[in-house]
Amino acid sequence: MVWAQNALSTDWSIQHGLTVRPSSSFIPGEVDKSGVLATTAPVTLFPSPFPESCFRQGHFLQTTYNELYAAISNDEVWIEEIMKGLIEVDDFIENLWKVHQSVKEEGYVQQLSLGLFRSDYMLHVPSSHELLSLRQVEFNTISSSFGGLSVLVASLHTHLLTFADPSAHLAYPDHPLFEAREAGSAKSNSQALPSDASVNVPPINDAVQVLQTGLSAAHEAYASSKSEPKLPLCVLFLVQDNERNIFDQLALSSTLKFPVFRLLTSQILSHTSIDSDNHLRPLVYTPPSSPATRFEVTTIYLRALYAPSEYTSAESWSARLHLERSAAIKCPSVLSQLAGCKKVQQVLTSTSPDHVRRFLPDASQSTLSSLRSTFAPQYDLDPDSEGLAIALDESRAANHVLKPQREGGGNNIYRTAIPGFLKTLPSREHYRSYILMELIHPPAEAKNTVLRSDGTVVSGNVISELGIFGACLWRQGERAGDDDTRSGFEILHNEGGGYLMRTKGKDSDEGGVAAGFSCLDSVLLY
């Protein structure tokens, strides 16, 4: 049975661009000198069951989360207050902050800011007698990836469920979850099926549409060229060298209705410029294939520059500053990237002061309750704090994870390793770089079968993480500080939708799909 799904999946993936460039451990660079090969993205062969109430809650909350993080990004005074301790001990945060400070001194020329966000959750079983609930793992404000491939995974699973004859379950054994649900349940891909289809399929995944609509909103809000003479407008996707996940990015860029170019981070300073005589600072891009052609960049979408390891020299920081001071709308701005730090997520759990209420003055009490219900207990490691007491006590730490401020996965410290790890840090000052989060307890019995990028198939116990995408365009308010920080702050576009289901083997604590630890999945609602 697995053979059929496997062969169907690998063929389907290639045909539809559900692909990644192969890793160098699978195909060494010297074998594929030109980098033309592709392989299936790592996927589960089955969609994973997911409670519809939790799925809907995540979707419902997304526009509120979007507004929350837009409002945080708008409040540099608050961010600085929260980050102060971090800036002193974390040179990555410090350098980001310096970029903001430098542009602020010169004066920002672009008040619009775009967020393409993803809020990641796990299902949590509080105890054996309580209902499953959603708990937020993190809120991504930069390079929220896999929207493009997620849409394709939902289509792949729909294909496998409905292949040839929807009622025959040719790719899967019979299972109650595969049976059609009552009319009136979630809108789903089954709308595209023959009317007699009697099969439950993953809900439609709007991720590409949500992200594209956000990019379009920014591109249009930029309005017109600020150059003299006026230039044609474009959007830049800022990407890493040797990006294996390029087809996820192309799924977003290739069907946009305006010019989009891919720019490597190593080419920012050589391929873009800001005319020093133009006080509006339009960012001008010259395509390398056509040096006589110039475009003005309305929006720069960062699928790079999120991790400290990408800033390899002073020039990297010059390039980031160059972008930040330009008139291009940044997705995200430095302030918005900082708003995604784990420290912010931890501080938001406080109810005294009630930051969430302050940032969301118009939200209803029930919406705020629903939002807060997704917060896992989190702590800082300040001296004499509750967090520090838990972290240093092996038995209490055993139900926690220690997270650095860094993006990209792979740096978390788990459970009883926490006290020992903290003791290896050079000084207690460095504790500020971490937050402590109570572990989320996902359902224990979940199983799936995974098709890896090298073609191997593995079955076993799994845990999954559901991300909901959001897009938000806002105008930054005056930076007057004090009470009325929202003066002038205005949300111009706010949409949530689309999902990323990421599933990994249960014995793996880390979850980067591209790194091969985990894989792309979709959901069957129940």
Added chain:
Amino acid sequence: MVWAQNALSTDWSIQHGLTVRPSSSFIPGEVDKSGVLATTAPVTLFPSPFPESCFRQGHFLQTTYNELYAAISNDEVWIEEIMKGLIEVDDFIENLWKVHQSVKEEGYVQQLSLGLFRSDYMLHVPSSHELLSLRQVEFNTISSSFGGLSVLVASLHTHLLTFADPSAHLAYPDHPLFEAREAGSAKSNSQALPSDASVNVPPINDAVQVLQTGLSAAHEAYASSKSEPKLPLCVLFLVQDNERNIFDQLALSSTLKFPVFRLLTSQILSHTSIDSDNHLRPLVYTPPSSPATRFEVTTIYLRALYAPSEYTSAESWSARLHLERSAAIKCPSVLSQLAGCKKVQQVLTSTSPDHVRRFLPDASQSTLSSLRSTFAPQYDLDPDSEGLAIALDESRAANHVLKPQREGGGNNIYRTAIPGFLKTLPSREHYRSYILMELIHPPAEAKNTVLRSDGTVVSGNVISELGIFGACLWRQGERAGDDDTRSGFEILHNEGGGYLMRTKGKDSDEGGVAAGFSCLDSVLLY
């Protein structure tokens, strides 16, 4: 410049399934044990110029060519007469004929026959002062491939021509051929472009639609199950093991609105059956992933079993016979496959007797003239024939090619090698296996740049071959022989359209794209 096209092309190809499985010389089997890798199909980076009049002539003639080969397939008496000499010396032709004879003795239970054809042409320059004309290279009646990928190549070239900003020619240098043509010229992909697009793009390629409509016509004409109890209906794509060109096939099968399964030739006898108690002989298929499920096959589409090398044992011929005697509509039948022999193409050039007129009694004189104008002079090698005299004379042979009856390319003998080659044959009886064709002289100055499947890029002089696709469904007439061979013969569906442009380096005489000698292209009309 080439860099930009190359990178754009390899990424676009993977994203859109313009792909092949890599060859074992590029990626050895032990590196990719599961066979998950894919790479770009070999493509030209530029579309090739092609005269619109010749392009339209090929399209115009296709339905007439379809009818001609349907009528030939309908006339077993004529085919036997033509093939008699070949049957004696060519065991492949002999075995095909035996399959037909065997089913004829038992009695055919399926009168419907489907042809998915491709007529291949080259541009011919008769002399320096004459106009370019179309000359037919061959007419394919079995496994006419590359319809699926051809459509994608036209889209790739359109993407490169219109990338980001259609007026900026970002991927290509300026060239008069790229400029928009007069309104009223060929319908083209430019319909999908912004109204201010000022660029000439390849004409829309309808190949997938034409081939799919043919398959649908056959599937529907089969009407209803002949099994007791009735079974759900399906179509089978008969394919080779380790098919590298699978994505061309999936481009046809994956969007059909009825169940389609892929069946390996090695699995015909194990996965399909004919109930000996049912005199209607429905062909029943059992998917290996679901042994309890049975489908009845309306149509079996051969993308295999065209070459002698595929018949590795007596079982191969048993399998072919098994399919031929079933009630499934064959695409093609054995008779239709035989109609595609080079020998038939050569005999059709005769005007005394005028076979073409006899097979196309209703065609207008001008249509027949246009059809005949595509015939290159061709000869048999009968004793004392004009053909033999040319073939044995090195100076006269220098303008000819010697072609065996075999499909698949790679077996032609060119120019002055012909006399010597003939002398190596065991006896003059074997001359019957060959026909002699005057060489076609394509335009000399054509150049292009080719992106190969291993990522290497090669530029140089090229020659191109244009194939036009056709689909024809007909009912075989009574096999009364004699004068009225068309009694009962009826064409139920006849459509032409879509194109394959195949381009190869000029120093290579052979043209199999999959074998890496040549590559997929599209056209810019002028």
